[in-house]
Amino acid sequence: xxxxxxGRGHGSGGPxxxxxxxxxxxxxxxxxxxxxxATALPAVAGHNDGHMTSCPGAAVTARLPEIRExxxxxxxxxxxxxxxxxxxxx
Numbered sequence: 001x002x003x004x005x006x007g008r009g010h011g012s013g014g015p016x017x018x019x020x021x022x023x024x025x026x027x028x029x030x031x032x033x034x035x036x037x038a039t040a041l042p043a044v045a046g047h048n049d050g051h052m053t054s055c056p057g058a059a060v061t062a063r064l065p066e067i068r069e070x071x072x073x074x075x076x077x078x079x080x081x082x083x084x085x086x087x088x089x090x
Contacts, residue, residue, distance in 0.1 A: 017043040018043060018072065018075075018077065019043055019044045019067075019068045019069075019071035019072045019075065019077075020042075020043070020044075020068050020069070020072050020077075021042070021043040022040050022041070022042055022043070023040065023041060023042075023043055024038050024039070024040055025038065025039060025040075025041055025050070026038050027039065027050075030051075031050045031051050031052075032050060032051055032052050033050070042064070042068065043068075044064065044067060044068045044071060045064070046060060046061050046064060048061065
């Protein structure tokens with residue numbers, strides 16, 4: 001989570017991608033998708049979203065929605081992507 005707060009945390013979207021976004025990515029053929037095909041994946045995803053693997057496992061996969069939400073909040077965004085209001089002292 002600290003990496004997301006600093007703007008360095010990333011998933012398939014790379015640094016700066018909104019953690020709750022769904023991105024269109026192109027396969028290089030080394031994943032579960034045919035080379036050149038495009039698929040929509042969450043910006044913060046488990047390896048098993050794009051590859052034939054059991055990583056990160058059912059326990060972490062079940063927590064990915066919570067992880068995306070917390071990452072968005074740490075980056076100053078609501079889970080839907082809108083900026084959070086900044087409270088300033090009068």
